[in-house]
Amino acid sequence: MTALRRTTQKQAVQQALEQAGQPMTPQQLCGQARQQVPGLGLATVYRLLRGLLDQGEARRVEIPGHPPMYELAPPGCTRHFVCQQCQRITTLPAPARSTAGNLPPGYALDAQQVILWGRCPECQ
C-alpha cells in the first residue's frame, strides 16, 4: 500500500459527480465511486452528499416522476432536459437571458430551476 493513490471517499464521490456531467441518484453515485474506493457504502454516500449540500458544493435535483438526484452545483441558473424516451436527464447551461426581469416589483430572485421535456439527440 502506497500513500500515492489514496482516494478518499469524499474525493471519489466528488469525482463521480464531476465526471457524470448530469444529475445522479445516490445509488448510481455509489456504484461509480466504488470503482475508486471499493467497499464504499450507500450510507456513507448519503452522509458525504449531505456535507457537500451543506457546503453548497452540490445540490439536490428534484424532477417530478424521478427519484431525487444530486449534481455539483454549477453557478447561476440551470436547466435540466428530461428525455421522455430514454429518461436520461441532462444539465444544460443556463440561458443567456434571465427571466428575472419578469418578476413583479418587490420580488428578488435567488435561484431558478427550469425543466424541459423532449427527446435527446440519441432518441430523435
Ligand SMILES: [Zn+2]
Ligand atoms: Zn433519449
